[in-house]
Amino acid sequence: MKIKTVLFFILSFFIYISAVSCLQNSEKRDGAKNKQENADSLNGENFTAFLESFNKRPTFQRQRVLFPLQATVLDPVGYEMRTVKEEIDYADWFLLDFSYDSTYTTRQMDRYEQNIRLYEDSALIELRGIDNGIFANYFFTKKDGKWFLKSFTDVSY
Numbered sequence: 001m002k003i004k005t006v007l008f009f010i011l012s013f014f015i016y017i018s019a020v021s022c023l024q025n026s027e028k029r030d031g032a033k034n035k036q037e038n039a040d041s042l043n044g045e046n047f048t049a050f051l052e053s054f055n056k057r058p059t060f061q062r063q064r065v066l067f068p069l070q071a072t073v074l075d076p077v078g079y080e081m082r083t084v085k086e087e088i089d090y091a092d093w094f095l096l097d098f099s100y101d102s103t104y105t106t107r108q109m110d111r112y113e114q115n116i117r118l119y120e121d122s123a124l125i126e127l128r129g130i131d132n133g134i135f136a137n138y139f140f141t142k143k144d145g146k147w148f149l150k151s152f153t154d155v156s157y
Contacts, residue, residue, distance in 0.1 A: 044147075045147055047116075064147065064149060072155070073086060081157060098138070114128075122142065
C-alpha cells in the first residue's frame with residue numbers, strides 16, 4: 001500500500017512539473033508573438049499579411065496601388081523589342097496574384113520562380129522564368145506604415 005502511495009505522489013509530482021514547464025513555454029511563445037506584433041505595429045504593416053490581402057481582395061488591391069502606376073514593358077516594333085515606360089490608370093488596372101506554390105518550378109508550361117526581397121521600407125517581388133522568357137519585377141514601398149505597389153517592370157517575351 002505504501003508503494004502505491006509513493007508512486008502516486010511521484011507521478012503527481014512529474015505531471016505537475018510537466019504542466020508548469022508547458023505553461024512557461026507557452027508564455028514564452030506568446031511573449032515572442034506579442035513582441036513581433038508590437039514591432040509590426042510600430043514599424044507598420046507586416047508585408048506577408050499585406051501580400052495575402054493583396055492577392056485575395058480586389059478592392060484592397062486597388063486601394064494599395066499608387067496610381068498612376070509606373071510600368072516598364074516590352075513593345076514589339078518590327079523585328080525587335082523595345083522597352084517602353086507607361087502609366088497605368090485606375091480604370092486600366094488588371095488584378096495581380098502573387099500566390100506562389102513550389103510546384104510552379106516543375107510544371108510543364110510557364111515554369112517560374114518567385115523571390116521576395118524585403119527591406120525596411122521597400123520590397124521587391126521577382127518572377128524569373130525557367131527556360132521561357134518570364135522576367136518581371138514588382139516594386140513595393142511603405143508609406144505611413146502601409147505597403148503599396150509603386151511600379152513594375154515586365155520584360156517577359
